[in-house]
Amino acid sequence: xxxxxxxxxxxxxxxxxxxxxxxxxxxxxxxxxxxxxxxxxxxxxxxxxxxxxxxxxxxxxxxxxxxxxxxxxxxxxxxxxxxxxxxxxxxxxxxxxxxxxxxxxxxxxxxxxxxxxxxxxxxxxxxxxxxxxxxxxxxxxxxxxxxxxxxxxxxxxxxxxxxxxxxxxxxxxxxxxxxxxxxxxxxxxxxxxxxxxxx
Amino acid sequence: xxxxxxxxxxxxxxxxxxxxxxxxxxxxxxxxxxxxxxxxxxxxxxxxxxxxxxxxxxxxxxxxxxxxxxxxxxxxxxxxxxxxxxxxxxxxxxxxxxxxxxxxxxxxxxxxxxxxxxxxxxxxxxxxxxxxxxxxxxxxxxxxxxxxxxxxxxxxxxxxxxxxxxxxxxxxxxxxxxxxxxxxxxxxxxxxxxxxxxx
Numbered sequence: 001x002x003x004x005x006x007x008x009x010x011x012x013x014x015x016x017x018x019x020x021x022x023x024x025x026x027x028x029x030x031x032x033x034x035x036x037x038x039x040x041x042x043x044x045x046x047x048x049x050x051x052x053x054x055x056x057x058x059x060x061x062x063x064x065x066x067x068x069x070x071x072x073x074x075x076x077x078x079x080x081x082x083x084x085x086x087x088x089x090x091x092x093x094x095x096x097x098x099x100x101x102x103x104x105x106x107x108x109x110x111x112x113x114x115x116x117x118x119x120x121x122x123x124x125x126x127x128x129x130x131x132x133x134x135x136x137x138x139x140x141x142x143x144x145x146x147x148x149x150x151x152x153x154x155x156x157x158x159x160x161x162x163x164x165x166x167x168x169x170x171x172x173x174x175x176x177x178x179x180x181x182x183x184x185x186x187x188x189x190x191x192x193x194x195x196x197x198x199x
Numbered sequence: 200x201x202x203x204x205x206x207x208x209x210x211x212x213x214x215x216x217x218x219x220x221x222x223x224x225x226x227x228x229x230x231x232x233x234x235x236x237x238x239x240x241x242x243x244x245x246x247x248x249x250x251x252x253x254x255x256x257x258x259x260x261x262x263x264x265x266x267x268x269x270x271x272x273x274x275x276x277x278x279x280x281x282x283x284x285x286x287x288x289x290x291x292x293x294x295x296x297x298x299x300x301x302x303x304x305x306x307x308x309x310x311x312x313x314x315x316x317x318x319x320x321x322x323x324x325x326x327x328x329x330x331x332x333x334x335x336x337x338x339x340x341x342x343x344x345x346x347x348x349x350x351x352x353x354x355x356x357x358x359x360x361x362x363x364x365x366x367x368x369x370x371x372x373x374x375x376x377x378x379x380x381x382x383x384x385x386x387x388x389x390x391x392x393x394x395x396x397x398x
Contacts, residue, residue: 012376012392013368014213159376159392161368169212169360177211177358182388184378191381191388193211193358 002127004120004149006134006141007052008168009034009156009188015165016138026067027137028165034158037188044185048156056130057123058090059116061140065092065109072098072111083107086135089126091119093140116143138168145172148197153177157189201326203319203348205333205340206251207367208233208355208387214364215337225266226336227364233357236387243384247355255329256322257289258315260339264291264308271297271310282306285334288325290318292339315342337367344371347396352376356388 010016011034018028025031037045066078080103084090087106098111112119123132134144144150180192209215210233217227224230236244265277279302283289286305297310311318322331333343343349376392383389 013366013371157390159378161372161374163368163372167212169362172212173360173362175360177360178385179358179383179388182381182383182390184381184390186377189378189381189388189390191356191383 002056002124002129003131003151004134004144005055005131005152005154006136006144006150007154007156008136008138008141009037009158010168011158011160011162011165013161013163014167014169015162016168017166018162019164023067026063030160030162030165033160034162037156037158037185041185041187045188045190048154048190051154052133053085053087054131055086055088055133056127057088058086058133058135059112059119059123059140059144060090060092060135061137062092062094064136064140065094071096075101077101077103078109080107089123090135091123093119116140116147116149120144120149138166142168142170142172145175145195150195152180153193153195155191155193157191158187159189201255201323201328202330202350203333203343204254204330204351204353205335205343205349206353206355207335207337207340208236208357209367210357210359210361210364212360212362213366213368214361215367216365217361218363222266225262229359229361229364232359233361236355236357236384240384240386244387244389247353247387247389250353251332252284252286253330254287254332255326256287256331257285257334258311258318258322258331258339258343259289259291259334260336261291261293263335263339264293270295274300276300276302279306288322289334290322292318315339315346315348319343319348337365341367341369341371344374344394349394351379352392352394354390354392356390357386358388 018030021028083104084107090109091112094111097113101109134141176196177193182191217229220227282303283306289308290311293310296312300308375395379391381390
């Protein structure tokens, strides 16, 4: 079976998205500060940033593809430019069918309307023996955690307090986690966890 | 000014105490699992365990001294045996006055009824140039964080999900934190944070 990973940036008080999500603040207010480690310390965190897009196939939620909810509009590319960083098949969970979207550099977005297990099955077929990465957002990662499908969770903890917003672990249970490695810079603590399921 | 530290064990979902605190479970249900790293991996975590009781003076909350609320009873020693691990003055925050309690090995418990600033002043006098450690529990550490009095917060994160209980950072704000170091074993991730205050 393919090794399944997920990466997520989280505040020290446990939030993965801020309050009042909107088109202007798609991840909620205050979340720019969550991601300072990627933008202001790209070199110092190069290994962790690269690891986020190292997989044979990816699965992501609808909001990770782009901010507009509802029916697809034409050849809309969501957040992405011509050459997304994945360079592999990306399975987007959605309620609305759409033909695959072929981008430059080897990235193709496939739109999956029949749930996480189906997305995983398609990703396994595409990935061969390579790993599969659950690309977010938090609700998608939570669904895969609760389905018992994630082997390794990499948490990038920003040393900030958001105070309110969406918590990663709300409604998640029955996980047994084991730290595999930990490393910090002045803007982030990286911890990789092996996930097993108590069932 | 003395360098002020605090150590706290916290679950991966942010809880420092479990739900339904009682005499049988003074830190709430499920919290035995929080502290496995200290008991089952004492050698592997020897440096971090030793650091918890390395200071020139200590301050702790009433429930950290012992589980019974209300008036003091005779020469009651709370949780502690004849030779507590502090080997230094310990200032216990309480609403009930009591004479100092001299233990073996250099530990003396002083009972402070006039608040955190007073406890800090007495601890500074006693500690000389040595550091001061805020010994817990979480509510006490929160009071000192909110009073702007803590320089370094060491969080020992156990890779478990408690799901409910008391959160360290509820009601704490205006903190700027910077990771100083990170290390993990299979039962814990240790991260030391420098705390500064945005005011």
